[in-house]
Amino acid sequence: MLRKTLAVASIAIGGLWAPAGFAQDIVIPNIIELSGGGATVGAMWKNGSSMAVEEINASGGILGKKIKLEFIDTASDPGKARAAMQRALDDKPVAIFGPIYSGSVSATLKMTADAEVPQVMGGEAGPLTAQGSKYLFRTSFGQNVSMPKIANYLRDGAKAKTVAVVYVNNDFGKGGRDAITKELAARDIKVVADISTEAGQADFAADVIKLKGANADAIFVYLNEEESARFLREAKKQGLNKPLVGETTLLGQKVIDLAGDAANGVKGHVGLTVDAPVPAIQEFGKKYEAKYKSKPDHNGVKGYIAPYMIKAAAEKAGKLDGKAIAAALHGMTITPDKVPGILIEATWDDTGEIDRISFLGEVKDGKQVITETLPKLKK
Amino acid sequence: MTDFLQLLISGLATGAIYALAAIGFTLLWQTSQTINFAQGEFVMVPAFLALIAMRWFGVPFVASLVLAILASMLLLGVAFRYIIVGPLIRRGVLPLVISTIALSILLKESVKDFYSAEAQTFPTLLPDTLITVAGVSVSLAQLGVLAVALVTIVLLQWFLAGTRTGRQMQATAQNPTVARILGVPVERMILYTFLINAALAAMASLLVSPIYLAKFSNGETLGLIAFVAAIVGGFNQVRGAIAGGLLIGVLDNLAAAYVSTAYRQAIPLILLVLVILFRPQGLLGRKEERAV
Known part of the structure; x- marks a missing residue:
């Protein structure tokens, strides 16, 4: 009897816990420059976004779900970025982070727009947000x-x-x-x-x-x-x-x-620096340096705020849906008093352009x- | 005129690095019909060997340079000869060429994964002191690069032409069968070539990294330019590779200054096309006719 009870209990625990722990995670593909000319910026972004996700998961995740980042290398090559984006979009993610190089963003922005998946990217070339995508969002100023x-x-x-x-x-x-x-x-x-x-x-x-x-x-x-x-x-x-x-x-x-x-x-x-006279950003710089033994630059900050943007927008929309998250981000102002991880108050307009102090x-x-x-x- | 001299000296210093890498192409080709497409990575790896010695094991700077050269000779010389070239050369040139391309990817990715994807500063033997003569500013480090590269090249030429071992190596390069009949230890001579190539690549690496930073992807452009330099100068002559390297270094700078910065990368390739069209054996190379 005891054996039977234990067997039933273990099946029940396995059935409830194990799949729940994995299947309900939100996987966000990070399509970034981990090798090639952009390896330095990619490494900073990767560290920044990983840090933010650890913090978000530790405080309960987004709408009760944990985030898992998946890192995919573009080799700083727009062609490879495009192929990686296609594979990532096939899994219908809630959002995509990256790329950081403008050329790779330019090669992928239409794909995320067609798939209606918000793309939080690091590109700074001026024309990126002028192409009419309703799903592209900057983490730093455009040119x-x-x-x-x-x-x-x-x-x-x-x-x-x-x-x-x-x-x-x-x-x-x-x-x-x-x-x-x-x-x-x-x-x-x-x-x-x-x-x-x-x-x-x-x-x-x-x-x-x-x-x-x-x-x-x-x-x-x-x-x-x-x-x-x-x-x-x-x-x-x-x-x-x-x-x-x-x-x-x-x-x-x-x-x-x-x-x-x-x-x-x-x-x-x-545009962004950990030396800015803003306590939250300096605090971020110290935490990053303690964890990764190097001082972050603006790309570290860009990677760090990306998960917090999705968190704030998803919570505003009330659901984990790409289309709803993108709609929520347009015209949205995120302030550090409500979302400390955003570091500096920022506003996104209808084209995904960011505005904040510099x-x-x-x-x-x-x-x-x-x-x-x-x-x-x-x- | 001052500008021209500045460009010339800067170009020669960069060209000397290309020359060191290009010599490797010609040496390996002559003695073992090996075209080593991992040559660029051979110039990238030794800097990281020195960095590992310094930063991971706390070895003093000069000692780590010596260690890096020795480790390169072992890894990029002996191991390369016996693990990759030895077994594959019997299957023809093409499988070997493809294997060296695979080796280049392996070396690049290994450095990226085991060390870092980021560019690293590399200490320099010579201080960055500026010397200004007649309006031309040259750093001591840059002059050092040029001097070390030229002395290495002169020593190599002397070794090849003036010593018994060097002449045996040349004999092996010209005709291994006859050399073997004459009692030249052909296998050992081939190994020497690989060792010299690895040492030259290590020298180039330790000279170039303080100026251009050490990065896992450095070999990509360096390997390509050295290959072009070897073809332009003459693939079957060491002096051709030297001339090709220096020429491309200078030409790149002059083209950027006097033609167009936007098209600077095209100039060496245009030169390559012209050489292949009008002087396929290279500027200083000799014609080779092979019996079929």
Whole structure:
């Protein structure tokens, strides 16, 4: 009798617990750059999103369900990102995180729109949110938001009448170059050199010589992490003595670590940084550093807020449904007093564009220092 | 003129690294008909061996450089010769080429998984002090790269032409059958070639990483450029590979400065097409005719 009871009990426990523990988890595919040129940004995003998911799961998950992240490598290649996205969408997920590189986002955004699955991504190229997808959401400023701020800084802060632009020849770089050129023209600032560089480029001697020849009042540098570091080292070597101005990446911790002394003096606009004078974000930076033994940059923060966006939107919608989550996120403002994980108050408009405060900063003694806080564009 | 000199010196320093990697292609091809498509990864791995010695085991910097070179000779020289090339060369050139492509993927992914996917700073033997002569700024580290690479190349040329072992290696390269009849220990000579290739790749790795950072994906472009350099210079001549490497390093910089930064990557490939069309044996290579 005892044996029979135990057998029935064990079947009952197995039937209730085991499948419930697994089948009810929400699986969110993270289609990100874990190798190739974007490995650095992918690693930061992965750590940030993992940390957020651990916290969310520890406090009860989303609408009572736990989240499980599935990491899929795009190898920083839009073609592979597309194939990975197709496989991920076949499982009908509630949401997709990533990619981070704009080229890969551009190659996948129509797929998530067709499948009606919200895509929380890290891309910053301006045109991404202008293509009419109702399912694409930014975690950082698009170039259409950040470049006007940079152009204002070049005019008012750096007092530049002429600017040289050096950019990386990919979707991110070209998008930034087009946006800044337009904004500079609107402010009567002349672009005297327009220099394209390659992703993965090692030798920047020729580019720096061209910049020296251009003799601009300021140089706007818009490259990915490692290339930024190599460029700064070459600029220092050749004694390029014009103000170097950048957007977020150039002042990022990874670039500072890789470029060493050569990063000192760099100035610019920072959309997101753990050095921001915001206690919640500094607290996040400390937790991340304790866990992963490295200081997070803006990509770590982007990855961290992504799960909290889905949590807040799903709870507002009242259900775990991709279409409802996307609809809830449009026009939504998430504040840290209600969702501490969002770190800074943020609003998403109907195109998935994000609005929040941002910062002006510079690199001093190997550290990013925030000098000014810029308000949200729309109150 | 100052700009031109700046570009020239910078290009030569980068080109010297390409040359070190390109020599490996020609050495292996001559002695064992091996085209090693993992050559780029051979230049990437030694920096990580040094980093492992330094950061994981706390070995001092200079000692870890020596260890990295020795470990590379063992891993990328001896093991490569006996585990991959030895058994596969008997099946023809094509299976071996495909195996080296597989090896390149294995090395890249291993470094990514076991060490890190992120770029790593790498300490330099020479300080980053700037020397400015007639308006041309060169860092001591860059001059060091050029000097070490050139001295290595001169020593290699002397070894090949001026020593008994070197001449035996050349004999093996030119005609292994006749060399064997004349009493040259052909197998040992082939092993020496693999060891030299691994040592040269390790030198290139330790020279290039302080300037361009150590990263698991560094081999991709480096391997391709070194391959192009070897073909442009002449696949069957060590001096051809040297000339090809230096030429591409300089040309890349000059093209970026005086033609277009956007098309800089196309210039070496255009050169490659022209060389294949008009001088298929390479700029300094010799014509090879094989009996069918």
